[in-house]
Amino acid sequence: MKVAVFGGSGFLGLYLVKELIRRDFKVTIFDVAEVDYKNDSLEFYYSDILDTNLVRSQIVEGNFTFVYNLAGFANLDKAILDPFRTMQLNVLGNINILNACLEAKIERFVYASSAYAMSDKGSFYGISKLTSEKIVEEYAVKFNLDFTILRYGSVYSEMDYDNNYIFNLIEKAIATGKIQHGGDGNELREYIHASDAAKLSVDVLMSKDFINDHVIFTGIEKIKRSELFNVINEILGNKLEISYEHNNYGHHYHFTPYSYSPTLSKKLVANPHIDMGQGLLECIKAVYKKNKNQ
Numbered sequence: 001m002k003v004a005v006f007g008g009s010g011f012l013g014l015y016l017v018k019e020l021i022r023r024d025f026k027v028t029i030f031d032v033a034e035v036d037y038k039n040d041s042l043e044f045y046y047s048d049i050l051d052t053n054l055v056r057s058q059i060v061e062g063n064f065t066f067v068y069n070l071a072g073f074a075n076l077d078k079a080i081l082d083p084f085r086t087m088q089l090n091v092l093g094n095i096n097i098l099n100a101c102l103e104a105k106i107e108r109f110v111y112a113s114s115a116y117a118m119s120d121k122g123s124f125y126g127i128s129k130l131t132s133e134k135i136v137e138e139y140a141v142k143f144n145l146d147f148t149i150l151r152y153g154s155v156y157s158e159m160d161y162d163n164n165y166i167f168n169l170i171e172k173a174i175a176t177g178k179i180q181h182g183g184d185g186n187e188l189r190e191y192i193h194a195s196d197a198a199k200l201s202v203d204v205l206m207s208k209d210f211i212n213d214h215v216i217f218t219g220i221e222k223i224k225r226s227e228l229f230n231v232i233n234e235i236l237g238n239k240l241e242i243s244y245e246h247n248n249y250g251h252h253y254h255f256t257p258y259s260y261s262p263t264l265s266k267k268l269v270a271n272p273h274i275d276m277g278q279g280l281l282e283c284i285k286a287v288y289k290k291n292k293n294q
Contacts, residue, residue: 002026004064006049006097007071009035011161012112012152015198016068017042023202030058031071047071049093059100066205069097070112072128075163079125090128091135098139108146110205111136115153115216118265133214140212148210150201151265153218156279157194158286166191166280170232171287179233179242185226190218193279196270203268216265220273232280 003020007013008029014037020027021041029035030047049055049071059067072089073079079086094111101109116122117129139145156166173179197217204210226242233240 001065002028002063004028004030004059004062004067006030006047006067006069007074007112008068009033009044010070010074011157011159011164012074012155012194012197013070014159015157015194016070016201019195019198019202023206028062028064030055049096050088052096052099055096056100056103059097059106060104062104064104065107066110067097067101067106067108068110068112068201069094071097073125076116076122076125078162079128080123083124086124086128087131090125091131094132095135098136098145102139102143102145106145108148108205108211109136109139110148110150110201112201113149113151115151115218117151118216146211148204148212149214150204151214151216152192152197153216154189154191155194155197155217156191156283158279158282159194160286160290166228167283167286170280170283171290173232173240174236174284174287174291177240179229179240180245181225181229181243182245182247183225184246185224185229185244187225188222189225189228190220190222191228191276191279192217192219192270193274196273200268200270210266214265216267218267218269219276220269221276223276231277232284235277235280235284 003025005013005017005027008017009031014035017027017029021039026041028043030045032048034044045058047054047058072093073086111132113133114129116126117133119126133149136147136149140147156164158167160167200217204215229242233242
């Protein structure tokens with residue numbers, strides 16, 4: 001079966017593409033940036049999701065069975081600074097893809113949302129994700145376009161992307177000898193490695209149990225930000241200076257993304273999964289490797 005992945009060159013997108021290929025799907029990436037990854041089962045085409053005619057032709061002519069949309073703004077802090085662009089990409093771009101999926105009679109549309117769609121935090125980013133979720137749901141009601149909505153929590157890996165919080169945190173800590181955090185350090189997160197999130201993202205596609213349903217992907221265990229910083233510090237020989245501002249964390253959730261009651265999600269966790277300590281170690285190795293090659 002052929003799968004289109006919009007945003008397949010991004011942080012989570014590339015992990016998803018590799019997992020789909022591993023399971024014998026034929027994959028086409030549609031993105032504004034090409035990736036340095038080649039495979040006989042992979043094709044790449046430039047795509048701007050705001051170009052209605054281009055998106056339509058790419059999906060309609062592609063003969064795809066499934067379409068994933070991971071494209072758009074994925075960095076909360078950047079989205080806060082540009083609400084217009086955020087809504088363009090995350091809402092209007094998604095509608096372009098949905099309309100093309102209708103015309104092409106796609107079997108199922110998979111939308112990459114966020115835990116912030118369930119929160120009153122997240123500012124324009126969370127609003128854009130919730131808006132697109134409701135639009136996807138309405139397309140299923142009005143036009144019978146089957147969907148699965150994936151609400152990703154705190155995803156990390158050793159890959160160098162601007163929305164990979166842990167990698168960027170470690171890289172800055174190694175460069176400056178400091179970790180400076182805007183909150184008080186008591187914020188809770190359930191980190192999930194991007195490879196585990198990708199596996200679960202394909203699992204739901206291969207099951208009919210998640211048709212017209214919502215799924216949230218998180219890690220196995222809760223960890224405080226302060227605990228995360230201490231683990232990184234210990235791995236690096238306890239040489240870091242860690243400080244907290246206590247008052248500069250307004251758009252991020254503190255303990256939980258659940259602020260009200262949207263459509264319920266089924267929560268999946270990876271088993272087996274990548275151990276958090278091992279994942280952090282791989283991030284640190286990647287940062288050192290990047291700095292060595294510069």
